[in-house]
Amino acid sequence: ESSTSxxxxxxxxxxxxxxxxxxxxxxxHFFLVGGGGNALHYGGAGSGYLNYITRGYSxxxxxxxxxxxxxxxxxxxxxxxxxxxxxxxGDSYRGALNQEFGGDGFSGGGGKNANGGSNGTDGKGHDxxxxxxxxxxxxxxxxxxVLQAGEGGLGDPGLGGGGGGVLVDGxxxxxxxxxxxxxxxxxxxxCVSSQFGLPGIVLIExxxxx
Numbered sequence: 001e002s003s004t005s006x007x008x009x010x011x012x013x014x015x016x017x018x019x020x021x022x023x024x025x026x027x028x029h030f031f032l033v034g035g036g037g038n039a040l041h042y043g044g045a046g047s048g049y050l051n052y053i054t055r056g057y058s059x060x061x062x063x064x065x066x067x068x069x070x071x072x073x074x075x076x077x078x079x080x081x082x083x084x085x086x087x088x089x090g091d092s093y094r095g096a097l098n099q100e101f102g103g104d105g106f107s108g109g110g111g112k113n114a115n116g117g118s119n120g121t122d123g124k125g126h127d128x129x130x131x132x133x134x135x136x137x138x139x140x141x142x143x144x145x146v147l148q149a150g151e152g153g154l155g156d157p158g159l160g161g162g163g164g165g166v167l168v169d170g171x172x173x174x175x176x177x178x179x180x181x182x183x184x185x186x187x188x189x190x191c192v193s194s195q196f197g198l199p200g201i202v203l204i205e206x207x208x209x210x
Contacts, residue, residue, distance in 0.1 A: 004205070004206050005142075005144040005145065005203070005204060005205045005206070006203070006204040007145070007168065007201065007202075007203055007204075008065055008067055008201065008202040008203075008204075009067060009173075009183070009199060009201050010067060011035070011067050011068065011069035011072070011199045011200075012069060013066075014064055014065070014066050015064070015065040015066075015067075015202075016062050016063075016064055016065075017062065017063045017064075017065060017204065018060065018061075018062055019057060019060065019061050019062070019063060019206060020060050021057060021058055021059055021060055023058075024058070024208045024209070025056065025057075025058045025208070025209040026056065026057055026058070026206055026207065026208050026209065027054055027055070027056050027206070027207050027209060028054065028055050028056075028057065028063075028204060028205070028206050029052070029053075029054050029142065029204065029205040029206075029207075030052065030053050030054075030055070030063075030076050030084060030202065030203070030204055031050070031051075031052050031140055031142055031145075031147070031202070031203040031204075032050065032051045032052070032074045032075075032076065032084060032085075032086035032200065032201070032202050032203075033048050033049075033050055033074060033086055033106075033165060033166050033183045033184040033200040033201045033202075034048030034049045034050075034051075034068045034072070034073055034074045034085075034086040034087045034088045034089065034184055034200045035048050035067075035068035035069050035070050035071055035072040035073070035074065035088045035089070035184060035197050035198070035199055035200045036048050036070055036071075036088070036089045036105070036162060036163070036165060036179070036180060036184050036185045036186045036187055036196075036197020036198045036199075036200075037070075037071060037088060037089030037090045037091045037092070037103040037105055037109065037162075037163075037186050037187060037197050038070055038071050038091045038092075038187045038195060038196050038197055039091070039092045039103075039109070039159075039160075039162065039186070039187040039188050039189040039194075039195040039196075040091045040092055040093060040189075040195075041092045041093055041094045041100055041101075041189065042092070042094075042100040042112050042158060042159055042160065042189055043092035043093070043100040043101045043102040043103065043109055043110065043111055043112060043123075043127060043128075043129070043160040044092055044102045044103070044109030044110040044111075044114075044115075044116045044123060044128075044129070044152075044153055044155070044159070044160035044161045044162040044163065044178075044180070044186055044187070044188045045089055045090065045091050045092050045102070045103040045105070045109045045129075045162050045163065045180075045186035045187040045188070045197055046089035046090040046091075046102065046103035046104045046105020046106070046107065046108050046109045046123070046129045046130075046131075046162075046163045046186050047089045047105040047106045047107045047109075047116075047150075047162065047163035047164055047165040047180045047182075047184045047185050047186045047197070048068065048074070048086060048087070048088050048089045048105060048106060048165060048183070048184025048197065048200045049086050049087045049088075049089065049105060049106050049132070049133065049184075050086060050106055050133055050136055050137065050140060050166065050184075051084050051085060051086040052084075052139075052140045053076075053083060053084045055078065055083065056209075061078060061079065062078075063076055063077065063078055063204075064076070064077040064078075065077070065202050067199060067200050067201060067202055068086070068088055068199065068200040069199050069200075070088075070187065070196040070197035070198070070199065071088050071091065071196075071197060072088050072200075073085050073086065073087045073088055074086040074200040074201075074202060076202065086184075086200060088184075088197070088200075089103055089104070089105030089106065089109075089163060089184065089186050089197055090103030090104040090105055090109075090129060091103050092109050092129070092160065092187075092189070095127075099127050100112040100127060100160065101127045101129065102114075102116070102123035102125070102127060102128045102129030102160050102163070103129045103163070103186060104129045104130040104131075104132060105129065105131065105132070105133075105163045105184075105186060106120055106131065106132065106133040106136075106163065106165065106166075106184065107119065107120055107121060107123070107131045107133065107149075107152060107163035107164045107165070107180065107186070108121070108122045108123035108128050108129030108130050108131040108132075108163050109123045109128065109129040109153075109160055109161070109162055109163045109180075109186045109188075110123040110124045110125050110128050110129075110152065110153070110155045110160035110161040110162075110163075110188075111123060111124065111125025111126055111127035111128040111129075111155075111160050112125065112127065112155075112158060112159065112160055113125060113155050113156075113157060113158065113159070113160070114128055114155040114160055114161070115152045115153065115154055115155045115160075115161045116128075116152030116153045116155075116160065116161040116162045116163040116164055116180045116186055116188075117129075117131040117152050117163050117164065118149050118150065118151050118152045118163075118164035118180075118181075119133075119134065119137060119149035119164065120132065120133030120134035120135060120136055120137065120149070121134050123152070123160065123161075123163060124152070124155065124161075125155070125160065128160070129163065131163065137149055137166065142203060142205055143205060143207075144205055145168050145169060145203050145205075146168070146169050146170065147166055147167070147168060148166070148167040148170065148182075149164060149166065149167070149182070150164040150165045150166060150167050150172055150180060150181030150182025150183075150185055151164050151180075151181045152164040152180055152181075153175075153176075153177065153178045153179045153180045153181070153185070153186065153188050154177050154178055155178075155188075156178060156188075156190055159178065159188055159189055159190050160188065161178050161179075161180065161186075161188050162178065162179045162180035162185055162186030162187050162188045162197065163180045163185065163186035164180040164181050164182060164185060164186075165180050165181065165182030165183050165184035165185035165186075165198060166182045166183050166184060166201070167181065167182045167183075168182075168183065168201060168203065172185065172198070173185070173198045173199060175194075175198060176188070176190060176191070176193070176194040178190040178194050179194050179197075179198060180197075180198070182198070183198060183199065183200055183201040184197070184198060184199070184200045184201070185197065185198040186198075
């Protein structure tokens with residue numbers, strides 16, 4: 001059995017990746033993280049959602065891949081059809097009674113004054129966003145990459161922290177302490193640059209079936 005891998009992190013471009021069979025039957029595994037949500041108000045934004053798919057093939061194919069930036073979906077297109085999406089985390093928002101809600105996501109953004117969630121859990125605080133991925137990171141294990149949950153961003157007085165994203169081999173995009181850690185981490189409105197979510201990622205592993 002032979003295998004190869006690829007990590008894609010650049011946003012705003014379309015990658016055309018050749019999946020070569022060399023006459024063999026192969027399995028391609030795609031792990032996606034959507035872009036983090038943006039902190040439009042004083043709650044923290046949710047982190048980008050996760051998705052995973054395995055596709056078999058015996059002839060060469062080309063996968064077109066778009067990595068989501070802040071507030072954007074990550075997607076994989078095979079033979080002109082979108083086969084898998086990982087949607088962006090939810091933006092923070094203000095309620096009808098001026099509540100400052102954290103955005104939903106893989107991990108929820110923190111409510112006002114509270115930290116963001118981590119590893120798929122809800123954001124902290126009374127008005128934290130819903131985390132909708134608790135336990136899912138374990139099911140998306142990859143052979144050649146180590147996936148770990150990033151910490152939720154820190155809540156400051158009057159501000160919520162962003163929801164935590166995903167670390168790959170222990171690393172993620174550069175961030176402030178208030179943004180969620182890892183790819184797809186949610187934004188926090190502590191300053192202009194930090195209110196935006198962090199970019200997503202696509203991981204690909206290809207293995208030859210014996």
